Amino acid sequence: MQRYFIMxxxxxxxxxxxxxxVHHIIRVMRFKKGDKIICNDPEGNASICVITNITKDMVEAEAVEPLLENREMPVRVTIAQGLPKGDKLDLIIQKGTELGACGFIPVQMERSVVQWDAKKSAKKLARLQKIAKEASEQCHRNKIPEIYQMMNLKQLVETSEAFDVKLFAYEEEAKVNVYSSLGDILMHVNLEDKVLLCIGPEGGFSEKEVNELKESGFLPVRLGPRILRAETAPIYALSAISYHFEELHNKGVRSDG
Amino acid sequence: MQRYFIMxxxxxxxxxxxxxxVHHIIRVMRFKKGDKIICNDPEGNASICVITNITKDMVEAEAVEPLLENREMPVRVTIAQGLPKGDKLDLIIQKGTELGACGFIPVQMERSVVQWDAKKSAKKLARLQKIAKEASEQCHRNKIPEIYQMMNLKQLVETSEAFDVKLFAYEEEAKVNVYSSLGDILMHVNLEDKVLLCIGPEGGFSEKEVNELKESGFLPVRLGPRILRAETAPIYALSAISYHFEELHNKGVRSDG
Structure with missing residues (x-):
């Protein structure tokens, strides 16, 4: 059944x-009065709804059967991503949404090749929000991940105070002999924890940024032994976190079933 | 140090x-006699090498310091991918190589929208091999994943006999109440096992294909509770397998250190 997020x-x-x-319902799906859709509200609640009225600007419906499904990740992971080149952020948001991220923070970092000015930033954010919404509908999420305003590192550090666990994917951790494995760290993460994971742009973090993150309580973490590209790192981390909390000790019976 | 795969x-x-x-060494990197590179052989051995001679068609070097590094996944995962639309297979091969896959099999499935004829197949395979080689160099793999000739399902089933564990990502497993969780399955996979994971194209497997896979000993597996796109499923699976075998019980000390 087609899914829509309501406000x-x-x-x-x-x-x-x-x-x-509205356009999607009328023109793409060609729904009529009496057809059923699924609606999700901002709290993550979902319900089967029957369309009761269609006008040019609005579709009215009535909630008839609440759905108890929950496809949200049991830990709340926000990705703070150093601005990467080209359309890589689009890929990160689309895949990250499918993989259960609850938010994305674009971060202007020292080695980010691209720069977002105010005008570009507004346009980019609108595009990223659209990608997150469409990916949420497509993968049957209960909530649309939040796309934050672009920040610099100082603003990210301030924002990070609201999080329970603060990590940064440090490529040097894949090369050294004693490192923080993601497994060690996830063992100490609790359900419902708010996790913030910071990922560098293509050139990685500058030494200054690494020091600033460490001083602000961010733990360096290794994401496997291979060197991952900037856009692969968040995808690996989210898949691993989903696996750890949703599949590993899962006995194959759905809690919402 | 720049890395090259030798034959x-x-x-x-x-x-x-x-x-x-040769072109890369001379024109892109502008290396000269005496410069150092890393060479990987087909067995996965690596060594620091010193360039001893450069001609138009060949670069000669001498191995001076073997490297004990091993960045290969401890289980050998091959992805059998139902041909997806557009350039999604490029993304799967690039990301899958970074994430440690040891092989990729393109499979013509009933719901694959694209068709590869002999000419297209040869061209595509050459392109995919190039992507796998470049991704291997970039992420410091010891081996380049194998790109198999395109197969149909019957040929895949024959090929699957050489594997220890045979799985298929079944989107219906994400919707039912009792399912095979990836965690359950990985608990029974041993180090060095050869794992074959079959992933459908955009439209998923046909009923006939599901039955054929099940009858041939492929186990259905759920890849988390959210519905993943055709190209996200192999990325999730490889990340989860890497996490399970390379990070989860990893005490943060490198074995090759």
Whole structure:
């Protein structure tokens, strides 16, 4: 069943869909009154809804059957990504959303080749939000990950105070003989913890950035023994965290079943 | 240090580099006699080598210091991928190589939208081999993953007899209440096992293909609770397998240190 994210709580039985989804419902899916869709509210609640009215600017529906499904990751992982080249951030957001990230923070770092000015930043954020929304619908997420405003490292450090676990993927950890393995670290992460994982751009972190992150309580972590590209590192980390909390000790029976 | 894959064993101290790498050494890196490079042989051995002679068609070098590093995954995972649309197979090979896959088998499946004829197949394989080689150099792999000839499902089933563990990522496993979790399955995989993981194209497997795979001893496996795209599934699986065998119980001390 087609899934749409609505902007108000599902507690009210009446559902209003506005914006681009109206076009999708009318023109792409060609739904009519009486057809069923799934709606997700900002809290992650989902319900089967029956379309009751269609106008040019709004689709009205009624919630008829709450869904107990929960496909959200049991730990809340936010990726702080050093701005990479080209369209790599698009790939990170699309794949990261499928893999269960709960937020993304674009970070201007010393070795980021690209620079976002205010105008570019607004345009980019709108595009990234659209990618996150579409990926959430496609992979049946309950929530759309949050795309933060672009930050510099100082702002990231301030923001990081709201998180329980702060990590940074340090490529040098893949080369040294004694390092923090991701396994060691995840053993000490609890369900519902807010995890912030910082990933460098293509050239990695500068020495100054590494020191600043360490001083602010970020732990360096190795993501396997091979050197990963900037856009592969968050994908590896999210897959590993999903595996650790959703599959490893999972006896193959769904909790929401 | 720049890394090149050579075609002969490193037991002989004399190293010959031919083909496109000669151009890379002379024109891109502008190496001269006396410069050092790392060479990997087909067995996965690596050595620091000193360039001793450069001609238009060949670079000669001498192995001076064997490297004991090993960045290969301790289980040997081959991805059998239903042909996806567009350039998604390029992404799967590039990311899968970084993530430690030891081989890739392109499989023509019922719901594959693209068709490879003989001419297209040869061209595609050459391109995929190039992507695997470059990704191996970039992420410091010891070996280049093998790119198999394209197969149909019958040929895949025959080929699968050489593998210890045969799996297929079954999207329906993410929706049912009792399923095979990847964690359960990896608990029974041993080091050095040859694992074959089959992934469907965008539309998934046909019912006939699911039955054929099951009858041939392939186990269905769930890759987390979210629905993954065709190109995200192999990336998730490889990251999870790397995490399980390379990071989870890893005490943070390198074995080759």
């Amino acid at each position: 108000h709580p599902l507690k009210e039985k009446k559902v209003n869909i506005i914006g681009e989804d | 002969h064993p490193l037991k002989e101290k004399k190293v010959n580099i031919i083909g496109e790498d």
